[in-house]
Amino acid sequence: xxxxxxxxxxxxxxxxxxxxxxxRDPLATHGWVLTPWLFLLPALTVIVLMVLVPFVNTLQxxxxxxxxxxxxxxxxxxxxxxxxxxxxFTTALLNSTLYTVCVVPVMVVxxxxxxxxxxxxxxxxxxxxxxxxxxxxxxxxxVGLIWTNLLDKRGLVNELAGTLRVAAAPFPFLSDRWLxxxxxxxxxxxxxxxxxxVIYLAALVNIDRTLYDAAAVDGAGAVRSFLSVTxxxxxxxxxxxxxxxSVAAFRVFGEIYVLTNGTGGVGGGDLTMTMLIQRxxxxxxxxxxxxxxxxxxxxxxxxxxxxxQLALQRKERNG
Numbered sequence: 013x014x015x016x017x018x019x020x021x022x023x024x025x026x027x028x029x030x031x032x033x034x035x036r037d038p039l040a041t042h043g044w045v046l047t048p049w050l051f052l053l054p055a056l057t058v059i060v061l062m063v064l065v066p067f068v069n070t071l072q073x074x075x076x077x078x079x080x081x082x083x084x085x086x087x088x089x090x091x092x093x094x095x096x097x098x099x100x101f102t103t104a105l106l107n108s109t110l111y112t113v114c115v116v117p118v119m120v121v122x123x124x125x126x127x128x129x130x131x132x133x134x135x136x137x138x139x140x141x142x143x144x145x146x147x148x149x150x151x152x153x154x155v156g157l158i159w160t161n162l163l164d165k166r167g168l169v170n171e172l173a174g175t176l177r178v179a180a181a182p183f184p185f186l187s188d189r190w191l192x193x194x195x196x197x198x199x200x201x202x203x204x205x206x207x208x209x210v211i212y213l214a215a216l217v218n219i220d221r222t223l224y225d226a227a228a229v230d231g232a233g234a235v236r237s238f239l240s241v242t243x244x245x246x247x248x249x250x251x252x253x254x255x256x257x258s259v260a261a262f263r264v265f266g267e268i269y270v271l272t273n274g275t276g277g278v279g280g281g282d283l284t285m286t287m288l289i290q291r292x293x294x295x296x297x298x299x300x301x302x303x304x305x306x307x308x309x310x311x312x313x314x315x316x317x318x319x320x321q322l323a324l325q326r327k328e329r330n331g
Contacts, residue, residue, distance in 0.1 A: 037312070049139070071304070072304075073301050075305075078300050092309070095328060101306065104287065107193060112258055116254060119226055120254055123205045123207075123212055130209065130213065145209075155199060155270075156266060156269070156271055157319040158165050159199050163183075163186055165182040170185075184304060187283055192272065193277075196267040204257070211249060216245070223241045224241055255321055262314060268287060288306060289303050292306065
C-alpha cells in the first residue's frame with residue numbers, strides 16, 4: 013500500500029516514510045574508528061617513552077655486566093647471585109620493608125582521624141585543611157633540611173629536651189641507625205598525612221548522614237559511630253590509601269637521603285632500596301647492570317605486594 017504524499021510549503025511534495033524522514037548524520041559517512049586513539053596518542057607516547065622503554069632497557073641491563081662507560085656482556089644470573097650475597101642489599105631490603113610495615117598503618121589511620129576532626133570543625137575547617145596540606149606541597153629536600161636542623165644535636169628538639177630535663181645528653185637522631193630511620197618515618201608521615209586526609213575528606217562526604225542519626229538514636233557514642241559507620245563507609249578508600257602508601261614507603265628516597273646527607277647513615281646502615289640503586293647506577297664508577305638487577309628485584313617485590321593487597325580486597329568483597 014502506497015503512503016499518501018504530503019504537500020510541503022512552496023509546492024514541494026514530501027513523501028511520508030521512514031526512509032524519507034530519517035535525518036542523515038553528517039559524520040556517518042566518514043570512518044572515525046581512529047578518533048579515540050588520536051586522543052590517546054600523546055599519553056600513550058609518554059608512557060611508551062618514559063615507562064616501557066626504560067623498563068625494557070633495565071630488564072636487559074639486569075643480565076649484563078655493563079657500566080656507565082661500557083656496554084657489557086651477557087652474564088646471566090651473576091648479578092642476582094652477587095646481590096643476595098651483598099650485605100648492603102640485605103640492609104636496604106630490611107630498611108625498606110621495615111619502613112613500609114611501620115609507615116603504612118599510620119598513614120591509613122592517622123589521616124582518617126584528622127579528616128573526621130577537620131570535618132567536624134565547621135568554622136575552622138578551611139584553616140585546618142590548608143595547614144595540614146602545606147607539607148604536601150613542600151619539596152622533600154626543603155622538608156629534609158628543616159628537620160635536619162630540628163633534629164641536630166644542637167637543634168630545637170634537643171635544646172627543648174635539655175631545657176625540660178627530659179634527657180641528660182642530646183638524642184642522636186641523625187647518627188644512631190634506628191633513631192635516624194624512625195625519624196625519617198616521622199618526616200614521611202608528617203609530609204604525607206595532609207594528602208591522604210584530603211582523600212578521606214572526599215570519601216566522608218559520600219557517607220549518608222542518616223546513618224549517623226540512626227546510630228545516635230541507638231545510643232552510639234562518637235567512638236562507636238566512628239567504628240560502625242565511618243570506617244565501613246570509607247573502607248574502599250582505606251584500601252586505596254594502603255596501596256598508595258605502601259608503594260611510596262617502599263620507594264622512599266628523599267627523606268633518608270637528606271637526613272643522612274647522602275651517605276645512607278653511619279656505615280650505610282640506613283640505606284634503602286632506591287638509595288642503593290642510585291648509588292650503584294650513577295657516577296663514573298656506576299655499575300648499571302648491577303643497579304638494573306636491584307631495580308628488577310624491587311619491581312618484583314612491589315608487584316607481589318600489590319597483587320597480595322588486591323587479592324585480600326577481592327576476598328573481603330566476596331566474603
